[in-house]
Amino acid sequence: MDNSSLSPILTVPVTIRDFPMPSYPVVIMGAGPAGLTAAYELAKGGVASITLEAENIVGGLAQTATYKGYRFDIGGHRFFTKVSAVEQLWKEILPNDMLARSRMSRIFYNGKFFAYPLKPFNALMGLGLIETFRCVASYGWARLFPRKPENDFATWISNRFGNRLFSIFFKTYTEKVWGIPCSEIQAEWAAQRIKGLSLFTAVKNALIGETAKRKDDVVKTLIDEFLYPRLGPGMMWERATELIAERGGSVVLNAPVTRINWEVGRVVSVEAGGTLHSGEHFISSIAIRDLIESLSPAPPENVLAAARKLKYRDFLTVALMLRGTNLFPDNWIYIHDSSVAMGRVQNFGNWSPEMVPDPETSCLGLEYFCTEGDDIWDAPDHELVERGKREIGQLGLANSDDVFDGAVVRMKKAYPVYDGAYSAALAEVREFLNCLPNLQLTGRNGMHRYNNQDHSMLTAMLAARNILGGHYDLWQVNVDQEYHEEGKQITLEEIRQMEATQPRVPRRVDE
Helix, strand or coil: CCHHHCECCCCCCCCCCCCCCCEEEEEEECCCHHHHHHHHHHHHCCCCEEEECCCCCCCHHHCEEEECCEEEECCCCCECCCCHHHHHHHHHHCCCCEEEEECCEEEEECCEEEEECCCHHHHHHHHHHHHHHHHHHHHHHHHHCCCCCCCEHHHHHHHHHCHHHHHHHHHHHHHHHHCCCHHHEEHHHHHHHCCCCCHHHHHHHHHHCCCCCCHHHCCHHHCCEEEEECCCCHHHHHHHHHHHHHCCCEEECCCCEEEEEEECCEEEEEEECCEEEEEEEEEECCCHHHHHHHEECCCCHHHHHHHHCCCEEEEEEEEEEEECCCCCCCCEEEECCCCCCCCEEEEHHHHCHHHCCCCCEEEEEEEEEECCCCHHHHCCHHHHHHHHHHHHHHHCCCCHHHEEEEEEEEEEEEEECECCCHHHHHHHHHHHHCCCCCEEECCCCCCCCCCCHHHHHHHHHHHHHHHCCCCCCHHHCCCCCCCCCCCCCCCHHHHHHHHCCCCCCCEECCC
């Protein structure tokens, strides 16, 4: 299916100014959650901005695509945060359109479903007595005789859950997402990613229920309720665009950044979509590699070389439209089956009934983690749709004969990769960018940090507040060091709470 068949649901008229050198106090690059949050915060503060977006739809990775009335996400986007300022902004933008959804997600392994979080009796029935005994024995052995040194993901998980549980519930999916063998992922990632969750915690919650009194006490992996816009996450960013326009801001689509003019001490202007835009302040949420390669004059060769070492994991969604409903009750299912390339499947009608125009049909989103230029990424859309039909039929998730249509959306640079070269390369780029104090970097790709939507929004809120007179160090928001701030808008405790909800990325052992 040709991507041109996909239509954005943005209805805000967006025009490019007809004078040759429009000037705004603030020029923002990228209209994803970070860029639009910054523009919205500035608009509330009475500061006009222009936001430049390369695509024909706002939202970035959090957009909602439409195809013949069917709406689907580029991945699933739960709206959950421990930062009150971010949650308040969500409700401020969509005061009457946020649904409270119960989370249901399961693991699919060996032809069977396993509840997640773990429910012991469900696992017993799914694995069978013999395999359950092996898992218990493997766990006991790991506790008595842990492997050393404990410097990789596989060893760290095996020592705490046993090698058999690691192989069943961790290995396959992790390697699909990142394209890195678990034995090459640092143990640090495992320790951070499942911080606060253990086999004992999961069993306790399954047997006696979650006893935490406050949302702040709940282990992230066990959160069972979240907010969700009734028309998908893109609805949030479409409405934000409308509010920005109402308050004097501008959002320009189909305007990829092609040149960033700078001189020592400041960025001067940005060329995007054939128009040059000057400004006093600049905020970038585009990929750092693209940012550096767009600078004119070109930065020193060592900075260019460092930027080009920053790599990304790409992603595509195959949306299948099927006859029938109640295919499965989950919001999403993790596919721990190495016989298929699919990594996860969303059931969008279970996120919100309004995502599906015909109540007698369903829309599934099959997620494939890939790299631009590989066999999956380069496959024609019709082949990907056929692959999706074949794989859901093979797994028994739906009858492939019920599929009557499909569409494909590709998303470049969906996940910044933390490989052995990333840390030093990012440090070198950041050192160079210190000479451009009127340029701030925000968001996932803008900072080359794998994070959730709320963290991207928080960095953007702080960037906007810096322009309004604040003194926030955006690079300290997502580290385990003490965060220094001036002002009381966002507390240190809230930032620390937010940190506990962020996904972690794998790093190679040799890093």
